[in-house]
Amino acid sequence: MKGVVFVELLSMAEKAFGEDVVDQVIEKADLANGGGYTAVGNYPCEELVKIVDAFSAHSGLSPELLQRKFGHWMMDFFGKHYPEFFTGKSTSFEMLEAVDQEIHVEVLKLYPEAELPRFETERTGERQLEMVYTSPRPLVSFCQGLIEACVENFGETAEIAFEATPDQSNSTTFTIDVTDT
Amino acid sequence: MSSVQDDRVSRSRYERETTARKEAEQLLEQKSRELFLANQKLSQQSEMLEQTVKQRTAELRLALEKAEAASAMRARFIATMSHEIRTPLGGLLGMIDLILGDETDPAKRELLEYASTSGEALKRIVNDVLDFSKMEAGAFQFENEKVDIRALIGGVLALTGASIPDGDARLRSSISPTVPQFFAGDATRIRQVLANLISNAGRYSSGGTIEVRAFASPHKKGALIRVEVEDHGVGISTEQQKDLFKDFTQVQNKLTAAAQGTGLGLAISRRIIEGAGGHIDVHSEPGVGSVFWFELPVEVVEARSSLQKSGSIGAPAAKAEVDGARILLAEDNKINQKLLLTFLKRMNVTADLAENGRIAVEKFAPGKYDLVLMDVAMPEMDGLEATRIIRDSWPAEKIPPIVVLTAHVLDAIHEDSARVGIDRVLSKPITFGDLRDAISEELGAKHAPDQDAPMQFGARPAVFVHLSEPILQGLIESMSENEVIALVEEFVIDSRRLLEAITSNLRRGEAEAAAAEAHALKGMSGLIGVQGVSELAGQLEQSAPYLDEASIDEVAGSIAQHLDTLDRALNNTPD
Structure with missing residues (x-):
């Protein structure tokens, strides 16, 4: 997993819990190279799960909630650092559809070795989008947070439901119903 | 990554940052190195590519030069062969004709006629092969001239009529009034196709009429000319028809046990017709006969001013338009x-x-x-x-x-x-007929049957005995007896002058000049039909540099004797 995710996760934790808490939690978490991450490096996903679990244990907040919060944080980060991905998009559906079709295409050009999740989308109604997230990584809630943030970003409100995709392992189907634009 | 609340940073935090920085630097160094190597590889490849392009270009240029040289050599070879083969063949055929003209023994005449037929067949093959080679070498070009298809058909019929048994009686032609009088095309090549189809019709049938028909229909280019040649001969099975227009293909001919020709005739015809944008094909039924046809889109050069009667055309002849030219x-x-x-x-x-x-x-x-x-x-x-x-x-x-x-x-x-x-x-x-036809065709004259070439009868002047019969016939066809006699008189005078020049040049050792004069004498006497002088002059031309005094006297004496004989005949005094 790209180092930038780790760096941002720790940034968020510092913002939420303060530096001292982060220092303590990381110390206890028993991470490889002592929890030092660079944005340009690559690290195993298990480390990320370990960090989330450690903060969950410390704060009493569920790992799912922390992942969702982190999803919001990352959407904000993308908006600040990669505004070009948002230009020309007027709805959250257009943005979500672009993840597989545009953004990941660009990512692969820079990092051919990147293992990217798949986001298959289908418009199942005038205001409904179905998005099937497929990845061996247990980051469903992180995705949920990203989708929520995306909807908010375009000034929309939506109901977001998800369930394990039937007959397809490692897949989760999100159903996004926009209620107000 | 920094907290604004406190200036101090914890030790563990500092160590984490150091680790991260070291890793980032390592990664940077690694990526830089990879980038450098990739760049190096890229420039090497681009250099190699340039090298390869240069090399390939050089190879291609060399191959092109070689191909062009080979093609030029082939064209030169064809031109040389064409000359080298046709010239002696022409001489051979001419000699056979001359001997035939003089020979009276029926047995020898028959043998000579076989020789002549074989020679003609050889000439046809040589011409076919040369044409074919030219086509293969791409040296075959179409002329764009005024074509009079009526004259062409007439001419070909007259020519082939002589070579097909009973030809004059069996050959028929009908040309629709819709056919334009003139169109733009290559007359020589169209004539070649016509001659091929008509002679095939003759070779593959033993009796029955051979009919040549021509029609025209409107076409966006001007007119679509369709020519058909129908025979009632052996016919061709559907199976054989498939290969008919391919190179070196022949249909087994039951009429002649041996195959004749190269099997290139129809292949050449197809190339000619298709090269001119037309189409050639055949309808045939074994045992019934064949209709070979071709269609040619042509540009009409000049509309017909009056309708010409369609019907049989014997020989091309033109007087009306040549008259007064x-x-x-x-x-x-x-x-x-x-x-x-x-x-x-x-x-x-x-x-x-x-x-x-x-x-x-x-x-x-x-x-x-x-x-x-x-x-x-x-x-x-x-x-x-x-x-x-x-x-x-x-x-x-x-x-x-x-x-x-x-x-x-x-x-x-x-x-x-x-x-x-x-x-x-x-x-x-050149014969009178050839010259007249050529002039008439060039003047674009209409052809009408020649009716005023009366044969001359009665006692023949004595000097005619000494002239070769076929040449004499040609002379008589074109001029009066008195004119022929005057021509021979002039010939004798000129020949004596030339003979004198030859002998004096030979005696002075000027062999080259003598040979040139002997060549002129040979040509003159050949034209008039004085074979004896022509042959002796030919010998002089050939052996001018090697003759001794005695031989010069002997040959010159023989020529003089011939001239004396002519003189006596002209003066009507017996030998």
Whole structure:
């Protein structure tokens, strides 16, 4: 997993819990190279799960909630650092559809070795989008947070439901119903 | 990553940052190195690519040069072969014809006729193979000239009529009035296709009529000419029809046990017709007969002014339009002058004589002549040079057709002629009929059956016995007996003068000059049909450098004897 995710996760934790808490939690978490991450490096996903679990244990907040919060944080980060991905998009559906079709295409050009999740989308109604997230990584809630943030970003409100995709392992189907634009 | 609340940073935090930085630096170094190596590889590849392109370009250029050289060599080889094969073959056939003319023993005549037929077959094969090679070498070019299909069909029928058993009776032609009188095309090539189809019809049938039909229908280019040749011969099975137009294919002929020809005739015909944008094919039924046909989209040159009756055409003949034409004749040889002027006079043509190319150029002016007859080899300025000057001096539309007369049968002459803008090449010795047809075709005259060539009967002048029969026939066809006698008289005088020049040159050791004069004498006597003198002059020409005094006297004596005989016959005194 790209180092930038780790760096941002720790940034968020510092913002939420303060530096001292982060220092303590990381110390206890028993991470490889002592929890030092660079944005340009690559690290195993298990480390990320370990960090989330450690903060969950410390704060009493569920790992799912922390992942969702982190999803919001990352959407904000993308908006600040990669505004070009948002230009020309007027709805959250257009943005979500672009993840597989545009953004990941660009990512692969820079990092051919990147293992990217798949986001298959289908418009199942005038205001409904179905998005099937497929990845061996247990980051469903992180995705949920990203989708929520995306909807908010375009000034929309939506109901977001998800369930394990039937007959397809490692897949989760999100159903996004926009209620107000 | 920094907290603004506190300036101090914890030790563990500092260590984490150091670790991260070290890793980032390592990664940067690694990526830089990878980038450098990738760059190096890229420039190497680009260099290699450039090298490869250069090498390939050089190889291609070399291959192209080689191919061009090979192609040029092939074209030269074909031109050389064409000359080398056709020239001796022509000589051989001519000699056989001459012997045939004199031979009276039926058994020997039969053998000679076999020899002649075989020779003609060989000539056809050689021509086919040469045409085919030219097509293969891409050296085959189509001319764009005024074609009179009626004259073409008539001419081919007259020619093939003689070679097909009972030909004159079996050959028929009908040409629809819809067929335009003139269209643009390559007359020589169309004639070749017609001759091939008609002679095939003759070879593959033993009886029944052979009918040549021509029609025309509207076409976006002008007209679509359709020509059909129908025979009632052996026919061709559907199976055989498939390969018929392929190279080197022949249909087994039950009529002649042995295969004749190369099997290239139809392949060449197909290439010609398709090369001219047309189509050729056959309908045939075994045992019933075949209809070979071709269709050619053509541009009509000039609409027909009046309908011409369709029907059988015997031989092409034209008098009406040739009559009264003004012709400039450039010819240096006295005998040829006499002969050609007589021919022209008989055609009722006004002829103006130029003794060489320079005089021809001086005499020529636009509108003054309807046609120019030009000999090639002339003193001061040859015919090709004269033609070139005329072409360069006046706009093309003001220059009448220029016809070249030559004793050479070389392709080179044809090529040179085409280059300087000569419309037609005629080979000497030329017959009255050939000359008349050529002039008439060049003038674009209509052809009408020739009815006023009366045969002359009665006692023949004594001197005629000494002339070769076929040549004499040709002379009589074109001039009166008195004119022929006058021609022979002039010939004897000229020959004596030439003989004297030859012997004195030989005695002085001027073999080259003597050979040239002997060549002239050979040509003159051949034209008149005095075979004895022609042969002896030929011997002199060949062996001029090696003759001793005694031999010179002997040969010159023999020639003089021949001339004496002619003289006596002219004076009607017995030998």
